[in-house]
Amino acid sequence: MTQPDPAPQDSPLRRLHVAGQPVAYQVEGAPAVGLPDAVLLASDEDLSARAPWAAAGFAVVPGLPAGAQAQLQAGLAELLREALRGAGCAVAPDFDISQYHHAIGDDAGRHLAVIAQTKVYDLARLPVPPAVLEALVSAACGQPVRAFNPNVNEAVFHLRIVRPHRADQNPLHRDAWLPRYRHALNIYLPVAGSTAQSALALVPGSHHWPESAVERTAGGAIFHGVPYTVPGVLRPARPLHLIRPNPGPDEVLVFSPYLLHGAAANLNPDATRVSLEMRFWRA
Template sequence: MKVSVNQHLVTYQIEGERNPGENRVLLASSVDLTAGTTWANTGYVVAPFLAPAEQQQLQEGLAELVREALRSAGVPVAADFPVSEYHRAVGDDQARHLAVVNTTKEYTLDHLPVPTALLEARVGELCGRPVQAYNPFDDARIFHLRIVRPGRSDNNPLHRDVWLPDYDNCVNIYVPVAGSTADSSLTLIPGSHWWPENQTERTQQGAVYNGITYTVPGVKGAPEPLELIRPNPETKEVLLFSPYLLHGGAVNLNEAATRISLEMRFWQA
């Protein structure tokens, strides 16, 4: 399948049983937390996030979580180790990388370096309604850190989060922690949260992408090349986006920096 990322053509292959998709817009029968906002049509916004001191505390605390995960996986790193150099510490040792990811893929909210209420308040302001970091589907109160090494197959396939049933009715945030640039940050397709399911072809179950099996289904094809962009929030900003948007599916093109980001979801309070 061919896609363009910031107008550069990229080809990638997804394996998995084909799901033809229905002529149905998933968001039309769901809670749309973008409704009534200035960014409702695109499905995403990049905006200032926390106050400077709180933002710094958040990012420094999250970086320390990555260092702790490295140490737990048997990689001794110093207290001032720059986590953007994660790939140098782990290298091509996939087993060790997966040991780190096993820790960073899910944290309870008491591991957040700042009070959860600060994030809930700011996301609520951007959505124009109260939200909470609580998933009513499974009672989860969690966040995770995404680690994507340069030139490796650490990124997930192009997908909608809501192809998994426990991510309905929410909004997502992407907050840069390290190495998030115009060549590495999250990719998405503006406006695709209102696309019918049959506008793209996806896998029936989890996708196999670059030889790695993912729980979420992945986009397998489309009649026309899909045009992705990288909104590329700065370190003081947040990317807030609908989980109904097609996103993911692009590698970290940094030459020498691992991309690490906070990813978290919010539901209507």
């Protein structure tokens, strides 16, 4: 049975239970003060409101049709191989990207050089037409959406790379703590190494928690010594029930960016987790 992390008293979290497994958790940063009792999503556009999964804030749905998902995954794998070569790693055309951590080894500089290439791509480089993913997410949430961010006038996607037993994951956070990611919906699509031991973790229903329910950093958090732009959770005021929905290779996780998510260490014995992350706004 999954054991929630208790609401702490005077000290920050030092570990989380993710799907019942203990995970080290170390966030640093000045705490935000005067957090309101209001629910952030109550004053923003809730693209999950019409969905049958509105209360939970997420759903695992069937992926793209007629081989398009496999085409997408293969194309994204090639983008990662391209990034590895750009960082000086001579990988073969059929290199298994779940073995990324072996190609990089302990070379932090090369890993950062790969991340610099993969953290954001122009939507034109997506291996399938963006419209097919827009149609999938529109059907999942019951209203038309598009992969264009009106907050900053950009259309992009991201590759997330989380090596096994390394602190590559984000701290526990809401994307919507960054104004550019408000009013949106997110997807997590497995590309390689995404399992019950490594998939994205989230707290069901937390998109309806008031801001005062979660003590967080005022600005970008330092998570296991790595600086992030997004604030990170320091202390929850209520127990956390982190789960890994774990979509299969032919599925997609759709979720609200107002959910608490992240902090999910890759506990695979020997496989890097690679996933596609995209955001969608009202069309």
